[in-house]
Amino acid sequence: MTAVVTGIGVAAPTGLGVEEFWAGTLKGASAIGPITRFDASGYPVGLAGEISGFDAAAQIPGRLLPQTDRVTQLALAATGWGLADADVDPARFGEFDMGVVTAGSIGGFEFGQRELQALWRDGPEHVSVYQSFAWFYAVNTGQISIRHGMRGPTGVLVTEQAGGLDALAQARRRVRAGTGLVVSGGMEAPLCPWGVAAHVRNGGLSRSRDRDRAFLPFDADAGGHVIGEGGAMLIVEDAGRARERGAPHVYGEIAGYCATFDPPGGTRLAEAITGALDDAGVDPSGIGAVFADASGVPSLDLVEADAIRRVFGKRSTPVPVTAPKTMFGRLSSGGGPVDVAAALLALRDGVVPPTVNVGDLAPGCELDLVREARPVPLSAALVIARGHHGFNSALVVRSAA
Amino acid sequence: MSAFTLEDLKAVMRSAAGEDESLNLDGDILGVDFAALGYDSLALMEAASRLQRDLGVELPEEEVADAATPAAFLTLVNDRLAEAGTAR
Amino acid sequence: MDRRVVITGIGVVAPGDPGTKAFWQRIVEGRTATRTVSTFDPAPYRSRVAAECDFDPVREGLSPQEARRMDRAAQLLVVSAREALADSGLPDAAHDPGRVGVSVGSAVGCTMKLDEEYNVLSDGGRTWVVDPEYAVPHLYDYVVPSSLAAEVAWAAGAEGPATVVSAGCTSGIDAVGYACDLIEEGSADVMVAGAGDAPLSPITFACFDAIKATSNRNDTPESALRPFHRTRNGFVLGEGAAVMILEEYGHARRRGAQIYAHIDGFACRSNAYHMTALRPDGREMAAAITAALGRAGLAPDAVDYVNAHGTGTKQNDRHETRAFKRALGEHAHRVPVSSIKAVTGHSLGGIGSIEIAACALALTHGVVPPTANLDDPDPELDLDYVPLTAREKRLDAVLTVGSGFGGFQSAMVLTRRGAR
Numbered sequence: 015m016t017a018v019v020t021g022i023g024v025a026a027p028t029g030l031g032v033e034e035f036w037a038g039t040l041k042g043a044s045a046i047g048p049i050t051r052f053d054a055s056g057y058p059v060g061l062a063g064e065i066s067g068f069d070a071a072a073q074i075p076g077r078l079l080p081q082t083d084r085v086t087q088l089a090l091a092a093t094g095w096g097l098a099d100a101d102v103d104p105a106r107f108g109e110f111d112m113g114v115v116t117a118g119s120i121g122g123f124e125f126g127q128r129e130l131q132a133l134w135r136d137g138p139e140h141v142s143v144y145q146s147f148a149w150f151y152a153v154n155t156g157q158i159s160i161r162h163g164m165r166g167p168t169g170v171l172v173t174e175q176a177g178g179l180d181a182l183a184q185a186r187r188r189v190r191a192g193t194g195l196v197v198s199g200g201m202e203a204p205l206c207p208w209g210v211a212a213h214v215r216n217g218g219l220s221r222s223r224d225r226d227r228a229f230l231p232f233d234a235d236a237g238g239h240v241i242g243e244g245g246a247m248l249i250v251e252d253a254g255r256a257r258e259r260g261a262p263h264v265y266g267e268i269a270g271y272c273a274t275f276d277p278p279g280g281t282r283l284a285e286a287i288t289g290a291l292d293d294a295g296v297d298p299s300g301i302g303a304v305f306a307d308a309s310g311v312p313s314l315d316l317v318e319a320d321a322i323r324r325v326f327g328k329r330s331t332p333v334p335v336t337a338p339k340t341m342f343g344r345l346s347s348g349g350g351p352v353d354v355a356a357a358l359l360a361l362r363d364g365v366v367p368p369t370v371n372v373g374d375l376a377p378g379c380e381l382d383l384v385r386e387a388r389p390v391p392l393s394a395a396l397v398i399a400r401g402h403h404g405f406n407s408a409l410v411v412r413s414a415a
Numbered sequence: 416m417s418a419f420t421l422e423d424l425k426a427v428m429r430s431a432a433g434e435d436e437s438l439n440l441d442g443d444i445l446g447v448d449f450a451a452l453g454y455d456s457l458a459l460m461e462a463a464s465r466l467q468r469d470l471g472v473e474l475p476e477e478e479v480a481d482a483a484t485p486a487a488f489l490t491l492v493n494d495r496l497a498e499a500g501t502a503r
Numbered sequence: 504m505d506r507r508v509v510i511t512g513i514g515v516v517a518p519g520d521p522g523t524k525a526f527w528q529r530i531v532e533g534r535t536a537t538r539t540v541s542t543f544d545p546a547p548y549r550s551r552v553a554a555e556c557d558f559d560p561v562r563e564g565l566s567p568q569e570a571r572r573m574d575r576a577a578q579l580l581v582v583s584a585r586e587a588l589a590d591s592g593l594p595d596a597a598h599d600p601g602r603v604g605v606s607v608g609s610a611v612g613c614t615m616k617l618d619e620e621y622n623v624l625s626d627g628g629r630t631w632v633v634d635p636e637y638a639v640p641h642l643y644d645y646v647v648p649s650s651l652a653a654e655v656a657w658a659a660g661a662e663g664p665a666t667v668v669s670a671g672c673t674s675g676i677d678a679v680g681y682a683c684d685l686i687e688e689g690s691a692d693v694m695v696a697g698a699g700d701a702p703l704s705p706i707t708f709a710c711f712d713a714i715k716a717t718s719n720r721n722d723t724p725e726s727a728l729r730p731f732h733r734t735r736n737g738f739v740l741g742e743g744a745a746v747m748i749l750e751e752y753g754h755a756r757r758r759g760a761q762i763y764a765h766i767d768g769f770a771c772r773s774n775a776y777h778m779t780a781l782r783p784d785g786r787e788m789a790a791a792i793t794a795a796l797g798r799a800g801l802a803p804d805a806v807d808y809v810n811a812h813g814t815g816t817k818q819n820d821r822h823e824t825r826a827f828k829r830a831l832g833e834h835a836h837r838v839p840v841s842s843i844k845a846v847t848g849h850s851l852g853g854i855g856s857i858e859i860a861a862c863a864l865a866l867t868h869g870v871v872p873p874t875a876n877l878d879d880p881d882p883e884l885d886l887d888y889v890p891l892t893a894r895e896k897r898l899d900a901v902l903t904v905g906s907g908f909g910g911f912q913s914a915m916v917l918t919r920r921g922a923r
Contacts, residue, residue, distance in 0.1 A: 052631070052632055053632055054632075056632065056634070057635065058635075081778070109790075110772055110787075110790055113773075114773070118669070119646075119647045119649070120646055120647060123646075126617075127621070127631075127633075129706070129709075129710070130617075130618065130621045130622075130625070130628070130706060131625060131628040131631065132628075133628070133705060133706055133709050134621070134622050134625065134627050134628030135627065135628030135629060136628070137547060138547050138548055138549075138705065138708065138709035138712055139547075139709075139712075139713075141706070141709040141710055141712070141713050142710075142713060143713045143714050145706075145709070145710040145713065146710040146711060146713070146714055146716075146779070146908065147671075147778040147779060147908045147909065149710075150610060150611060150669070150671060150908070150909075151610075151612065151648065151669035152610070152669055152670050152671040152674075152907075152908070152909045152911070153778075153909070155670070155773075155909060155911075156671070156773075156778055156908065156909025156910055156911070157778070157909075159773040159775045159909070159910060160773075160775050160776060160777065160778065160910060162775075163775045164773065164775055165772055165773050165774065165775045165787055165790075166772065166773070167770070167771050167772065167773075168670065168771055168772070168773045168909070168911055169668070169670065169677065169681070169771075170668065170669045170670045170671075170674075170677075171666050171667070171668060171669070172612075172647065172648055172649045172652075172666070172667040172668075172669050173649045173652070173665070173666050173667065174647050174649050177649070177666075180666055184681070187684055187688070207631060207632040207633045208621060208624070208625075208633050209646070210635075211624060211633050211634070211635035211638060211642070212635075212638070212642045212643045212645075212646040213643060214635040214638075215635050215638040215639075215640065215642040215643055216642070216643030216644075272664075272690075273663075273664035273665070273666070273690075274601065274662060274663060274664065275604075275605070275653075275656050275661060275662050275663065275664070275665040276662070277600065277660070277662050278657065282601065282662050285601060346647075401649055402643070402647065402649070403644075403649060403650060403653035404653065404656075405649060405652075405653075405665060405666075
């Protein structure tokens, strides 16, 4: 059975909804800017990829507002857009025929911060009844399944930035095992004081205040990354059933996937990439573009560039590599699904979106980096996502037959 | 101390549980079950918790759970307010 | 070729003394581990009871650095993982680390550290913009719970697929189910799989206080959690972890490994109804049970024991009883059903794996652990809940279920000799 993506719901700093996101991405319009969601003037970092213009009240029922964090509001909105894009009528699916598998890294973190403050400043009786489920990592899967009556298999995976790809692979497993439709992806909203503080402490964040020089993966001047909020929710269906119901789009197939874990001091990233290609039955010459993890931390960039070279080095022409996340930052579990959305749209339109701001490549990172939207005939693309601590995931999408 | 009114209750329900077309607080709702108005037990617990803090009265959880309608809820709160007033 | 999954090693840190042996003895004897909270002053809380592990990380073999780095959930998991690895004999067998994966369940990750760190960074909640300068170096590892899978992977030397499954209170079953999927599809030959949570911190008590889900029987903590009891009034928070070594059957056979049990079926469904409430008819849990039995190729009457979720809340025990009747039909009245939670408390995401371990041990020993504290069964609930006393019984197939916030319902079927 073939799992295909029939709907895309994106909520990214560069655009809300698939077409706005894609148009902005192809133009290379960066959405990285000063943090405005709270007063970060005392923090050693000042930039992020924020989503502006998202009106939660216009997107989801009012009764859900008091009980949800921003991350869930974004996830519910993106799911709604994805289902509309796929033209899904839930009533036409069987009782347990639709499922939800999401990735998340921090749950409803700002909601959690508010309730922690209520607890420590005011006392336990000030903690909201909604805290028990607005904060936890499973919140988006639960709320999406409830809102759309999806009673089939569910799942919630956490592997930081790699998690979004792991979720899509799990969605494919569920579809292959017979579930008709799975909503899958990842979403994050870390831009509250407590969330940014955790990233600051972790290192890896760029200290630059120059929005065009802060996040420069593979660049000789790379000095860390910028974080952002957002993600994507994709509608995954069995190809045959999608055709039968007359799905308006079949963006492409989730053709291959592999995950590995790095040993201390070493890496298994190349094995993850090779595994995903083997799983897809595509050889390196069949990949039209690589959507890189693009850490921006020099040592991690080197590891990734080396893995890409090891897998693709024997090609007659170098593989085009891109990192649209240079426009909006690293989205943790939301990052992989946004890259998969971009890869599917690249397949559709035959154009690879650009990496912005990167100048001279660092020694060892000499990749064919796509710096302006590049028309390329392509039928398959690779997405790489690496989670903090050594989680590697690689996923291949392919044009539907 | 002034009595706790239906309008007060509506205000706290709206802030505790949100507001949309599936929740209807218009018309003669005094005797209508909260469930029929679209409010679940969590919404009532959240409303009760906010009222306990804002009004400084204790609303025992069993009595909150038993207050199935706005009328019953108003009685519960006003009885407690009266008790608190007498005690003072 | 059909790839099947077996359990070849078990490690448990449950309330009471650590270790699988201590855990099994305790649940068979029905000796409850619930007591007044000792880790912080519970006076301001509605519920002041917890099931605590008598666990000292250094005494259990963690280095001082590991103990400092890890949240308690990670400590419980790593100690469990090391016990499971040693029990399986796997470290002595040659294997490719790339074929060993990790799947760790946790509902609330590193809550204790998050609670503690937030308090410091916000100066007791006085400031909204917290000060990162006061944070411990590992704060981000506590924020993103995939650190739990990383710790277990390092402990096991695993380099295959690794993940955290965080599906609330079904995490412990779902993580093991996910691991089974990976072995069956060929992505790994060995999975270090299990779950752990250490949620006994103020924020957890406060959020369950708010929804009155926990028992406030503070004067009799040892009998506070009363599954299926006439006077049950909520669950008791617990902590704990269980990790199991899962192997592809042929892989285990070739190296002559002991086999506790086969995992023959897993399924999960969602009630798509409410984040905390359960649809009274138990339809989705029943659907998960039916699907798990179907995957195992077993008829309902093949089930010899049901390990219930049995949290001792009014709604759960009623919901579950209906689900068992719906899925198992008349057989629901004949099969013993018990909950170990009166003993272990409810460790959120951890408990599902602890209960899988209990099922594997029940199959091995031919003993059904009892439902402790059940001295006055709820007349409305009419199944055989194995009150108070363990029962010897030949067990070939057992079922364990879980139910959690978000509407998640999961079921898993384990057998002694393999049903598929």
